[in-house]
Amino acid sequence: MIDAAGLRVMKAIQDEGSFTAAAVSLGYTQPAISQMVRRLEQRTGTVLVERLGRSVRLTEAGQVLARHASTVLAALDAAEEEVAAIAGLRSGRVRLMAFPSSSATVVPHALALVKRRYPDVVVTFTEAEPPESLAALKAGECDLAVAFSYEGIDLSEIQEDLDSLVVTKLLDDEVRLALPDGHPLADQDTAELGALADEPWIAGCPKCRGHLVHLAREAGFAPNVAFETEDYVAVQGLVAEGLGVALIPDLILRTTHHPSVRALQVSPSSRREIFAVTTPDLARVPAVQATIEALVEAAEVHG
């Protein structure tokens, strides 16, 4: 019934004292104001201005509208400014979820980049393995996920999700074989997985364990998984003590490498892909875009 434009006009009339002056101050022509007032008057069913010969003056009802104008216009401006701030990266929030081994390397670097460039953009960060982070993304609990997929295996499995999501490749992460220092193969650069068929294995997260099983099957054996932990420091500790061997992504080894653990190339080589995932809508949010860009740059450094 009554809108912000009407209030703005009434306020201008009160401030300027005439239709013409109000029109100038609002960048309109005089008849525009004249008609606006007439429309307002017939909508509200009241007289809003007194027409004196030379100038005009607001009636009580007109003054009511002019008085409320400030409130409404201020709130409207505030809303506009807040949105503009988000659009202009002077504000904004990104809820990021990443899996543990990325959160030690690429992610902190990217967060630092974002913070340096856009100090007022807040990136909140939660650790989560790919299945949960993607679920959270779809549930609207996060805006951006850093996930991985072992090449050729469950990539196609997630693919069904990925076609409705925006995926940005960050880096390839070589999977290496971790052996204790005194192990017979420890001095080699490369080892075939089949040569370790009889060793006890130490597995990481469920997804990583799945990958191990897959690779082992291709090498012709079913691994004897003696330990299971998501903590790769613990994995390396177990390996160092000679309690088993493990597959460890290179990204982790570059961060924390136990001195008594040898890391060999696996043959045939296996890698996991790490990428940033978000929804098509969120991909167009400036703060999310900025975070993805920072992740890409951080990945180049760590690649």
Place this chain on the structure above:
Amino acid sequence: MIDAAGLRVMKAIQDEGSFTAAAVSLGYTQPAISQMVRRLEQRTGTVLVERLGRSVRLTEAGQVLARHASTVLAALDAAEEEVAAIAGLRSGRVRLMAFPSSSATVVPHALALVKRRYPDVVVTFTEAEPPESLAALKAGECDLAVAFSYEGIDLSEIQEDLDSLVVTKLLDDEVRLALPDGHPLADQDTAELGALADEPWIAGCPKCRGHLVHLAREAGFAPNVAFETEDYVAVQGLVAEGLGVALIPDLILRTTHHPSVRALQVSPSSRREIFAVTTPDLARVPAVQATIEALVEAAEVHG
């Protein structure tokens, strides 16, 4: 750029969880909401809603708009309600100016009527003689004036003003001749003015004095004005003491009639007209209308 309708839509989407539900709650169709959101998004240059397969969810920027919606809509509703209250006589203010002798009779009665009918309409009241009250009306210092004009004299003089004003006739007020009790003519019902050519005269307000002079001239003499006061109680006191004779409007005599003062009809008879005056714009303001109506009714009682 951004208007109240847009905010209302964003809030409805947030509250209802889908475009369709929002459309229903606002009484629109679904495409209307869809387009509204699209327009808002391209105007602000930001993504406002995430389209998930089944439902939608607001982005951060969208939430900002939804949050501000309450403020804006509340202020808008408040403004609308206040104006409606004025239109519905549940509120409103009338600044009334009336000349002294009316303020003792018709005006208080009218004010009581207004207060009884519309308890929340406030009528403020200031005493002023016609020239000032009409000036105040044109200066915007009052909304309604109760004025008088002696018939055939300055009526035409004010007429130039009155064609641009709204005049409502209230009543005719007979002008009577006040004589002291023992005066030779005191026992008559009627007296010719010429018979009092040699008496000392007591004049009221400037306008009344003008009327006296005018009537005397027509009767063939120039009155000897011995006293001049705007207070008609004082006038009657002077008359009672035999210090002079006076013309006094009947309206006053009906309120306060000095026991030793005789009031005769004047021949030829003379009356003053009492009317309510306002501007064409103000005449359409409900509270002003109501006050005029009350004045008319009060005048009928006092007529």
Place this chain on the structure above:
DNA sequence: CTCATCATATAACGTTCCGTTATCCCGCGT
């Protein structure tokens, strides 16, 4: 007192906004 001037009102017109109906497309659940 008349005239120039300034301000509002009105008429006529074009554009934009914003709603509608009719339809298509997609994700999801049976």
Place this chain on the structure above:
DNA sequence: ACGCGGGATAACGGAACGTTATATGATGAG
């Protein structure tokens, strides 16, 4: 596989709102 619920899109009509051109009325100066 199919139906259904929900959003997007196209086409269209009307109302809102701006413009220019012009009339009307009040005011102040010569």
